[in-house]
Structure formats: C-alpha cells, structure tokens
Amino acid sequence: MSETAAATQPQAVRSLVPARMDRLPWTRFHTMIVVGLGVSWILDGLEVQLVANVGAIITEDESGLGISTAQVGLLASVYLIGQVVGALVFGRLTDRLGRRKLFILTLAIYLIGSGLAGASWDLYSFLFFRFIAGMGIGGEYAAINSAIDELIPAKYRGRVDIAVNGTYWAGALLGSLGALVLLDPDNIPMFWGWRIAFFLGPVLGLIIIYIRRHIPESPRWQLTHGYADEAERTVEDIERTVEGQGVTLERVDEGKAIEVVGEKNIPLTTVARIMFREYPRRAVLGGTMMITQSFLYNAIFFSYALVLRDFFDVAPESVPLYFIPFAIGNLLGPLLLGHLFDTWGRRRMILLTYGLAAVVLAVAAVLFNAGALTAVTQTVLWCICFFFASAGASSAYLTVSEIFPIELRGQAIAFFFCIAQLSGAVAAATYTALIGDASSRGPLTVGYFIGAALMLLGGLVAWFIGINAERQSLEDIADPVTSTKRRGAVRAEGANPLSR
Structure with missing residues (x-):
C-alpha cells in the first residue's frame, strides 16, 4: 500500500465511551430520554385504536366521508403498509445518518400524516395521510429502540425498553377514552368529532418534539461512524449534566476500552452477511420471538x-368498556415485570412470560369451548393472559434491538418488525375467518390452542438459544462491525470485513 493510500485510511480509535455510558446512575437525564423517546408507542397505540373506533362513524354521510365498511378495512391495511415501508427506509437511514436526526424526522412525518388525516375530504386523501402517518411510526420503531438501548445504562436497559414498548397500551387506552367523548354525537357533531380525534396524537407529538431537541445523538453511534471526537464531547456533556444533578461519577476501568475504526456506511451485503451468516441462531431467535408474539x-x-x-x-x-381493562392489563405487565428481565435474566423471564401466556390462553380455550365463560370472565382471562404476553412481546423488541452490532441495529429492528407485521396480518385475517357465523365454537377454540402453542414455542426457543444479555454492555453482547477485534478475526479468514 502506498504512503498516500495509507494516510487516507481511517485510524483505529481506542475509547471508553460505551463503558462511561454504562456506568452512569439513573438521573433526570435518563428520565428525559424515556419521556422524550418513549412516546412513540403511545402514539402508535393511539392511532390504531382511533381507527378502530372511528370505523363505524366515517361510514355515515354526516361524517363528511360516508365510505363503505369494506373501505374502512383499507385504512388499517394502508397504515400497516406505511409502517413496513417506514421501518425499512428509516431503519437503514438511522444506521447511516444517526439516531437523533431520524427520531426528529420520523416524529415530524407522523405529525404531518396524522394531523392531515383529520382534514381528509375523501377516501383517497384519508388513505394517503394514513400511509404517511404509518411511515412515521414505522421509522420511529427503528430509530427509537436503537437510541434507547444506546443511551440507557446496561443495568437498566431491559426494564426501560420493555416498559417503553408496553406503553403502546397507554395510547390504546387514551384512544378509547378519547373516543367515548369525541365520537359521541351528543357531545360533538359527527362531522367534527372524528377529525378532532386525529389531532390528539399531533398535539402530544408537538410537546414531545420540544423535549427531543434536548436529547443528544448516541455517542456509541458517533464513535463507530468515524465521529470519535464528537462522541467524546457528547459523553462529556452528559457527564456534566449528571454531575450537575449532584452525582459523583466513579472512574472507569481502562480495561473496558474498545478499539474501532469508524465507518460511515456499512453495505447492505455486509449487513445481511452478519445477520444471517455470522449470527444465524440470533436471527432465528429474533424471528421466532417476533412472529409468535405478533401472531x-x-x-x-x-x-x-x-x-x-x-x-x-x-x-x-x-x-x-371491555377493552379498557384489557388495555390496562397489557400496560401493567411490562411496567411491573420489566425489572425482572434485568435481575432474573432475559432467558428465564422470556420463557416465563411466553409460557404463562400460553397456559392461560389454553385454559381459556377449554372453558370457552365448554360454554363456561361469560363476557366478563372471558375478558378477565384475556387480561391475565396478556399481562404476561405484553411483557413477553416487549422483550421480543428488546431482544432484536440488543443482540446485533450497533452499526446495523436499526436495520435489524426494521427487518424483524416487518416480519412481525406480516405474521400479525395473517393472524388477524385467520381468526376473524374462524369466527365465521358463530355457529360453532370449535374452529376458534382450535385457533386459540394454535396461538398458545406458538407462544410456548417462542418461549422455548428463547430458553435454548437465547442470549444472557442482562446487565451486559451492548459491545459485549455483539462486537461492533467496526471494532478492530472483529476486523482482525475476519481478515484471518481471508475476507474484507466491509467488502462491497
């Protein structure tokens, strides 16, 4: 190699940035991150529940739309497609351009799409705006999960990620309660009620976007993408903020330093090779957990x-009225069980939550088929089942966001999110078909047993091939693609680690 070429090669940087972030105690800074970034799932839950509630309203001529019942179903489908497109596009961009740029951009896209949905004048404008809102939320999933994992200290990462993902149900609950007021024609004329309902999310989002302006870029992302000096300044700013809150920080062991050669862009071929050739068991783990919980x-x-x-x-x-306790049960599960994923461990808690959800659902299926349940007792069993299933589902998002290298984290989240959405779409169509004309409980009972079996499968897969990621640094769970240790190992095999 010539001296000129050698001079242009990026230099290895030895850094304690990850260790310094993980040794931080919990402070108001971390609370700001949770509040500023965690709202994404609240907005998604709010959006989905609003559409479910306004479906019957917008079929009326008085609503200003008067679309058919079949066309209402398109709204959910288009929103889902928007989420998939947004996740794939912005998942790639958040790995290339940074977490902060994308969690500002995706929230802005959501605000525009959801806000304009309230001003829709016909079916096609409504579908277009729902697609835009879906893209924003899909992009949020990739950017926000990445940022939270990289900014929250290792010993708190599991409970925070699980609790934040579980707040989807706070949004769904908010959507239901808001619908009781806004969609009642005795309170607000039908033409305006559903439109105002679609402004709930943007109003909340405008408040949150102000908070996000104060959240820094992930210093881990900066370090691995060739911005080592900026990473050091970001961590120093965070440490000054923490110390300004009366906290004395301990020194960091130099032995925890990592060495990386920053790379601004990781080719898609490299992303695919790492995910499916270097980590095939982790790909199976993430895919199984996401598919089973979404189904x-x-x-x-x-x-x-x-x-x-x-x-x-x-x-x-x-x-x-029956949905409200269902949503509360889903919300309480992650909030009350989340800390156990950091203390008892990931594999143990995933098996426990997936397994208990499966057992309760199977019991409910037996009682449902025997005609031994009422609407109230059926709802109670659903609440118990999803108290555990909600924590398990949140752990699926946590798993796929922490078991792959930082440089492809957003893309990994997006990929498995899309697989989960496809699984969910199949499940929704299948189970509504199983109900049929309600002449027999047999088909739906079989469906419940299948759902229980799949959840048990997800828990068992996590138990046997899962990763003990609790309290571990992200860099210990998976070496960064740009680490000199990984590059050295790949070169020893005779390959270019960033080959195009």
Missing part, C-alpha cells in the same frame, strides 16, 4: 370485539 396479539386484538358480540351478545357500543 397471538393480532389474533386476539382484531377478533375480540367480534367474539364479545357474536358469542356473548355484547352490544357493539359496549365493547370499548
């Missing part, structure tokens, strides 16, 4: 209203 969730979520109506004679206007 169960969508199977129950999109059929529960029909089950209550067709098998328990619950009036459609009363269904939201």
